[in-house]
Amino acid sequence: MTNDTNGRAPGRSARDDALDRMIAEAVRNAPEASPPEGFSARVMAGLPPMRPSAWLRLRLWLTRPRSVTFTPARVLPVLAVAVVLLAVGLFLPQGMDGPGGSATPDGPTLSTVRFVLGDEAATARTVSVIGSFNDWKAVASAMRYDSDAGVWVLEAQLPPGDHEYMFLVDGRPVADPGARLTRDDGFGNTNAILIVNGRHEETL
Amino acid sequence: MDESREAEIIREVLQGDARAFEALVRRYQGPVYALMLRSSGNADTAADLAQEAFTRAYARLETFSTGKRFFPWLYSLALNVSRDWMRRDGRDFHVFMDDASVMVRDEDRVDERQSVDDRLDGAKAFARVMGLAPKYREAMILRFRHDCSMQEVAKALGITISGAKMRVSRGLEMVRSHFKEVDDDQ
Structure with a gap:
């Protein structure tokens, strides 16, 4: 065996690489038996009707495809609160051949979610988004103030799933008044629920 | 699609x-x-x-x-x-999960007597892959035939990503070693 250190793992030779390529090509191109004629019709004939539950219908409606969802700022006694959720798409390469510099090369597919908190009068000193995705730690998700737009902004990359969150304004918990579905946290506060499905995000 | x-x-x-x-x-x-x-x-x-x-x-x-x-x-x-x-x-459904080396069905097993005639031939390489235990075989098919990422291979097989990498790597190694043995016999 000829050892070649040109980017190969120890003990591997150019011959090994060539064989691996040949085997991979063989697997890719080998002929495969076709299913019997009319297979798909046979499958379809055996399926019962789909009867979506009320919860599923609600979830489908709320997560229906949209390019951008924008909620204008809402006025509160002190500040305006709004959440803008942008579906920015997928960014993680997949597979073992992905770039080594990727932060989480083998992790779940993440979506970028943008939180925006209106505060035109700049009355708040510190604002954070705290939620189930950052263990409710304000330090992990401090928002920055965009003085031109008069808003606090934070972009977070979240895995698919349901996430609960609220704002922390100068240490005070503030529920998102724009949330359509909320959950009492059992301590007198109200959490908004955000669904991330990998393509489109929506506040419930 | x-x-x-x-x-x-x-x-x-x-x-x-x-x-x-x-x-x-x-x-x-x-x-x-x-x-x-x-x-x-x-x-x-x-x-x-x-x-x-x-x-x-x-x-x-x-x-x-x-x-x-x-x-x-x-x-x-x-x-x-x-x-x-x-x-x-x-x-034995454990062929998908545990030691697969014992679970190649007889009818799928490539005749050992053919080995000296095997060359770098795609059809024979594929036959070797088909002769592997299912847990290696399916990992290689997902990876190479269906262009699945290692994450997807892992998901489909219900194993970790490192486990998926191991199965693909080990499968390649087993098929590769056969051809190298043939070379050594020449």
Whole structure:
């Protein structure tokens, strides 16, 4: 065996690489038996009707495809609160051949979610988004103030799933008044629920 | 059919349009049927098992996360159907999970006497892959034939990503070693 250190793992030779390529090509191109004629019709004939539950219908409606969802700022006694959720798409390469510099090369597919908190009068000193995705730690998700737009902004990359969150304004918990579905946290506060499905995000 | 179209189809099905599911059946019937044929070795049984896999996928479609590729999820269900059948049939379904070296079916085993005649030939390499234990074979098929990422291979096989890498690497090594032995014999 000829050892070649040109980017190969120890003990591997150019011959090994060539064989691996040949085997991979063989697997890719080998002929495969076709299913019997009319297979798909046979499958379809055996399926019962789909009867979506009320919860599923609600979830489908709320997560229906949209390019951008924008909620204008809402006025509160002190500040305006709004959440803008942008579906920015997928960014993680997949597979073992992905770039080594990727932060989480083998992790779940993440979506970028943008939180925006209106505060035109700049009355708040510190604002954070705290939620189930950052263990409710304000330090992990401090928002920055965009003085031109008069808003606090934070972009977070979240895995698919349901996430609960609220704002922390100068240490005070503030529920998102724009949330359509909320959950009492059992301590007198109200959490908004955000669904991330990998393509489109929506506040419930 | 790209992922966004698949996601649209799945939404349509979940909203009650069962007929839309046929597009997914047509798209993936080939690989699912081939998996069942590899597992059972019988065309009629393979068709029954493939049908069961699609029926199970339809019934569980609500649990599918549309942010991901449909195929690895479907393949994972199909592998479960295959395992269930093997268990019912008295075969050892652990071939997918534990030591696979003992579970190559006799009819799938490549005749050792042929080995001296084997060369760098794609058909023979594929035959060697088919002779591997299912846990290596299916990992290689997912990776090379269906262009799945290691994450998707892991998801489909219900194992860790490092486990998926190990299976593909080990499968390649086993097939490779055969050809190297042939070279050494020349």
